[in-house]
Amino acid sequence: xGIAASSITVSxxxxxxxxxxxxxxxxxxxxxxMTRLILGSPEQPRFDFLGRDFRxxxxxxxxxxxxxxxxxxxxxxLRTDRRSIVSSLxxxxxxxxxxxxxxxxxxxxxxxxxxxxxxxxxxxVLAGVHGPAMRAVELFVKTMSLKHLREISDKARExxxxxMVFRVSxxxxxxxxxxxxxxEPLFDTFRKVKVNPM
Amino acid sequence: MATLAAAGGFVxxxxxxxxxxxxxxxxxxxxxxxxxxxDALTDQRRELLAGVLTPNGGR
Numbered sequence: 001x002g003i004a005a006s007s008i009t010v011s012x013x014x015x016x017x018x019x020x021x022x023x024x025x026x027x028x029x030x031x032x033x034m035t036r037l038i039l040g041s042p043e044q045p046r047f048d049f050l051g052r053d054f055r056x057x058x059x060x061x062x063x064x065x066x067x068x069x070x071x072x073x074x075x076x077x078l079r080t081d082r083r084s085i086v087s088s089l090x091x092x093x094x095x096x097x098x099x100x101x102x103x104x105x106x107x108x109x110x111x112x113x114x115x116x117x118x119x120x121x122x123x124x125v126l127a128g129v130h131g132p133a134m135r136a137v138e139l140f141v142k143t144m145s146l147k148h149l150r151e152i153s154d155k156a157r158e159x160x161x162x163x164m165v166f167r168v169s170x171x172x173x174x175x176x177x178x179x180x181x182x183x184e185p186l187f188d189t190f191r192k193v194k195v196n197p198m
Numbered sequence: 199m200a201t202l203a204a205a206g207g208f209v210x211x212x213x214x215x216x217x218x219x220x221x222x223x224x225x226x227x228x229x230x231x232x233x234x235x236x237d238a239l240t241d242q243r244r245e246l247l248a249g250v251l252t253p254n255g256g257r
Contacts, residue, residue: 022252112251124251141247142239153249 019052022121026137028128029062030080035127038111042081047088049113050198056113057194059088060163062129070101073131075176083129085109085165085189093165093189096129106133106180108140108166112156117197122161132180136168139183148185161193 025034029042040046045061063086070079084095085107097104107129115121128134156162170181239247 024251110250122252146242146246149243149246149250153246156250 019116020119020121021115022123023115024124024126026126026134028130028134031134032127034123035125038113038123038125039109039127042083045086051114051116053117053198054114055196055198056161058111058113058163059191060085060092060109060111060165060189061088062086062109062127065095067098068101069098069103069130071103071131071178072173072176073178078131080130085129093167093186096133103130103132103178104171105167105169106130106136106171108133108136108168108183109163110166111163111193112161113193114161114195117195132171132178133166133168135177136166136180136183139168139180140166144183144185151187152185155187155190159192161195163189163191163193165189 023034025032027033027035029035029039029045038046038049039061042062042064045063047058047061049056049058062083064081064083067082068079069082070077072078079101082095082098085092093107096106109125109127109129111125111127113123113125115123126134126137126140128136152164165186167184167186168180168182169184171178172181173179
């Protein structure tokens, strides 16, 4: 297994990717068009998605809370709405910790849906509530304990389509960005995504 | 991202909706970072990540 990073190509239109391929999408519901298509916008989160041959209903999306968060991103002071994971069943995980307007923790939402049932492909969305969680995908891939990865991998055998939330913490400013040093899976947020063929 | 690509076929980042020179530079920066991640991963971690991300191994 292994595709050289040099094989990454930049495309202006993500929909040129064949439905015969699975997709892994990195991006918040603010910045990423694909994430927004599935989870809605922070102002109008949604909990269902119509694929080309299925309908998926899920519990979590990203929504806005009252208040603002101010942080550095790419050496620029960024002021955003305060956001969190919202739940269609009114059972969300605790929101990112904020003191004043400063973010002290963040949440990363992993959503795995079908891309196409007939081609047996998946769409995986990794969406940070705020920027630090988005950057923490690096921690997810690189440093999360093998024990935790194995537990998630085992859970994700059945159901195949699911959502799960990760808390990122140890936030500090490094080179003009707020970055996290720790990521922790919140196992009690593991939720089955209901998928019905259409 | 190389490992994510290996697990899932294609990876779509924030650049999908608008491409600017700054965005492309950022993608290239990210690519350098991901090269270093790729080098640091063990086979066991790759296998587990594939299980979490795409159980059919991607296409």
